[in-house]
Amino acid sequence: MKFTVPIGPQHPALKEPISLRMTLEGEVIRDADIRLGYNHRGLEKLAEEKTWLQNIYVTERICGICSHSHATCYTQGVEKLMEIEPPKRGIYLRFLVAELERVHSHLLWLGVAGHEAGFDTFFMYTWRDREVVMDILEMVSGNRVHYAINTLGGVRRDIDDLQKKKILDSLDFLRRRSEFYFKIGANEPSFVARIAGVGRLSKEDALALCAVGPTARASDISQDVRKDDPYGMYAEVPFEVATATSCDVLGRVVVRVKELMQSYNIIEFLLKNLPDGPVAVRAPRRAKPNEVVSRYEAPRGENIHYIKSNGTDKPERLKVRAPTLANYPATVVMLRNGFIADIPLIFAAIDPCICCAERAVVLVDGRSGEEKIVLMSELRKQAHERWKKAPLKKDAVWPF
Amino acid sequence: MNDTEIIEKAKALLGDKVLEVSNPALRRIFMKVDSKDLLKAVQVLKDDLGFAYVATISGLDGGEDFEIIYHFANAFSQLNLRTQVPKTNPHVESICAVIPGAILYERELQDMFGLVVDHIPDSRRLVLPDDWPAGNYPLRKDWKYERPPEKIPGEKS
Numbered sequence: 001m002k003f004t005v006p007i008g009p010q011h012p013a014l015k016e017p018i019s020l021r022m023t024l025e026g027e028v029i030r031d032a033d034i035r036l037g038y039n040h041r042g043l044e045k046l047a048e049e050k051t052w053l054q055n056i057y058v059t060e061r062i063c064g065i066c067s068h069s070h071a072t073c074y075t076q077g078v079e080k081l082m083e084i085e086p087p088k089r090g091i092y093l094r095f096l097v098a099e100l101e102r103v104h105s106h107l108l109w110l111g112v113a114g115h116e117a118g119f120d121t122f123f124m125y126t127w128r129d130r131e132v133v134m135d136i137l138e139m140v141s142g143n144r145v146h147y148a149i150n151t152l153g154g155v156r157r158d159i160d161d162l163q164k165k166k167i168l169d170s171l172d173f174l175r176r177r178s179e180f181y182f183k184i185g186a187n188e189p190s191f192v193a194r195i196a197g198v199g200r201l202s203k204e205d206a207l208a209l210c211a212v213g214p215t216a217r218a219s220d221i222s223q224d225v226r227k228d229d230p231y232g233m234y235a236e237v238p239f240e241v242a243t244a245t246s247c248d249v250l251g252r253v254v255v256r257v258k259e260l261m262q263s264y265n266i267i268e269f270l271l272k273n274l275p276d277g278p279v280a281v282r283a284p285r286r287a288k289p290n291e292v293v294s295r296y297e298a299p300r301g302e303n304i305h306y307i308k309s310n311g312t313d314k315p316e317r318l319k320v321r322a323p324t325l326a327n328y329p330a331t332v333v334m335l336r337n338g339f340i341a342d343i344p345l346i347f348a349a350i351d352p353c354i355c356c357a358e359r360a361v362v363l364v365d366g367r368s369g370e371e372k373i374v375l376m377s378e379l380r381k382q383a384h385e386r387w388k389k390a391p392l393k394k395d396a397v398w399p400f
Numbered sequence: 401m402n403d404t405e406i407i408e409k410a411k412a413l414l415g416d417k418v419l420e421v422s423n424p425a426l427r428r429i430f431m432k433v434d435s436k437d438l439l440k441a442v443q444v445l446k447d448d449l450g451f452a453y454v455a456t457i458s459g460l461d462g463g464e465d466f467e468i469i470y471h472f473a474n475a476f477s478q479l480n481l482r483t484q485v486p487k488t489n490p491h492v493e494s495i496c497a498v499i500p501g502a503i504l505y506e507r508e509l510q511d512m513f514g515l516v517v518d519h520i521p522d523s524r525r526l527v528l529p530d531d532w533p534a535g536n537y538p539l540r541k542d543w544k545y546e547r548p549p550e551k552i553p554g555e556k557s
Contacts, residue, residue: 037527044512045538045545080425210453210501223453228475229427293428293471293480295455304471306458321456321505329501 002030007343009038020347024340032335034328047318052078052287053152055315059305060146062322065108067146068101069298070305070320075150076231077294077307081287082152088233090154090279095232096270097140097149099263103174104133105299106256106263110181113253116344117194122184129177132170139163154280164271171264178260195249196396199334199346202247211330212323213301214259218244218251225297237266249345250396285313298323401476403429406449413444429479435492438483442470442495445481450474454495457505459513461541466490466513470502485515494520512539 007020017038023031043062047055055078060071072094079086086094107130114122134144140159141147149155184191201211206219216223224241226234242258244251287309296303301323310316334346403423410431411418417440420432433441445451451472460467462484470481485492492509494517495502506517507526514537517523525532537543 037525037529040527042538042545207452208500210455210499223475229473229478291430292425293478295473295478302455302473304455306456306469306471308460317458317460319456319458325504326455326501328504 027340029335029338032332051313065105066298069303071150073294073296073303073305077292077305080292081290081309084153086154087278088275089277091232092270092274093155099266102263102299106260119191136167152283158279175264182257192396198249198342200248201334205333209329212326214255215327218255219247220245225295225302427477432482435483435485439493442498454499454502459509490515493518496521513537
């Protein structure tokens with residue numbers, strides 16, 4: 001017998017409105033369906049009525065966590081349309097904020113993953129350390145969430161030597177903490193056991209379903225726009241693309257911790273090689289009729305903006321694709337054949353809170369629909385059998 | 401494999417199916433095919449040129465017809481395959497048979513432009529609400545949003 005359980009769109013445990021419809025057989029998810037649109041703001045239509053400059057602030061408000069990603073993706077596209085080149089110092093500062101944002105976003109994600117895995121100490125530690133990055137971002141840009149540092153032709157604020165020193169000092173602390181997080185897995189086997197083998201996404205599925213970002217990289221696909229299609233100054237910066245081969249939640253945690261380390265190196269490189277000079281150039285009001293495809297590696301994966309101009313001061317068309325949308329088809333595959341208890345882990349940031357496992361003795365066989373009464377000892381035996389067949393990897397170890 | 405090699409290979413494999421091709425910037429290729437050759441072109445791009453990842457699909461309202469751009473990417477380059485369909489008969493073939501990950505973008509196209517994607521595996525609405533009035537396609541240029549006049553209950557008429 002199958003049940004369909006709707007979760008959301010309005011649910012006390014959901015942080016954002018999304019409707020998940022889970023088809024369950026017992027506590028095993030047989031199919032999942034995602035219905036979107038509860039938060040659709042008609043932004044692409046709105047962008048056609050705003051000027052090039054106003055749209056920076058519109059695109060910045062697409063997301064609250066990776067706000068800088070969308071604004072940068074849009075800005076670098078429009079700069080190409082306007083045929084202007086920001087000064088080198090401006091580019092370095094723009095991507096300094098971008099990497100700081102990646103650090104804060106990954107620390108946030110790690111905390112949520114720890115929380116969903118039942119490891120709340122991890123959550124509190126990472127979120128405490130995230131405050132260090134938030135303070136740097138506030139110092140550099142003046143804001144904690146929407147940094148508003150981008151402008152057409154560069155950035156709006158410069159940094160001085162004292163700020164530079166402060167960031168470098170904080171980096172030492174963050175590096176030490178992240179190394180500690182990487183080691184935590186080895187000393188905390190229950191954490192690894194909880195996340196290993198959960199939410200499997202094979203390399204073939206990830207490729208076919210066009211997964212992006214850490215989700216794809218955890219399935220052993222070395223795909224990173226910063227490496228494949230270097231924008232800004234990424235062609236000059238030495239860094240490695242972090243991948244994992246385990247194709248599960250463990251892999252996604254490992255990829256993010258490794259990326260944190262890479263981001264610290266990039267930030268250090270940017271600060272130590274920060275060129276002198278102006279931070280912005282003047283941008284024209286209009287752009288010639290043309291089109292451009294702008295790509296950007298956001299913390300969650302590839303952002304892509306398609307921008308078409310028609311010679312006026314407003315875009316003819318702005319198409320935005322955020323990385324989460326690209327990962328939805330893959331999420332359905334990850335959920336399939338998993339357990340109800342894994343939904344929050346797989347969805348990570350969403351906590352749908354289904355805990356209606358009946359502890360009755362009347363069992364309905366999932367396949368035949370036949371009802372029978374069993375003894376507690378028999379039930380225990382069945383549970384033990386099922387646990388043996390579970391997709392969890394019991395001997396998983398943290399990859400050093 | 402650089403941009404020139406990709407263009408040469410695509411031209412050799414697709415022959416006169418390639419209507420236009422341009423390379424305006426490094427790692428940006430724009431290619432145009434007829435809408436009836438779309439599936440064949442996507443198949444060739446995936447199998448022979450390694451463009452298995454479709455980043456998104458953009459729709460454009462060009463007045464008389466719709467322009468649809470499929471944004472592909474691989475480790476070497478980024479390719480944009482464009483096709484045109486007339487507004488009077490807006491039918492385009494689904495590419496989900498070749499690349500299953502394109503499903504959400506095709507559903508979005510149907511919602512926003514009123515295009516009909518033939519043979520789409522799942523044709524339900526994606527972003528528009530279930531009670532959205534039929535025949536309203538927000539990203540068409542002639543569609544304007546009109547806010548309904550506000551009614552306050554118990555107000556003096």
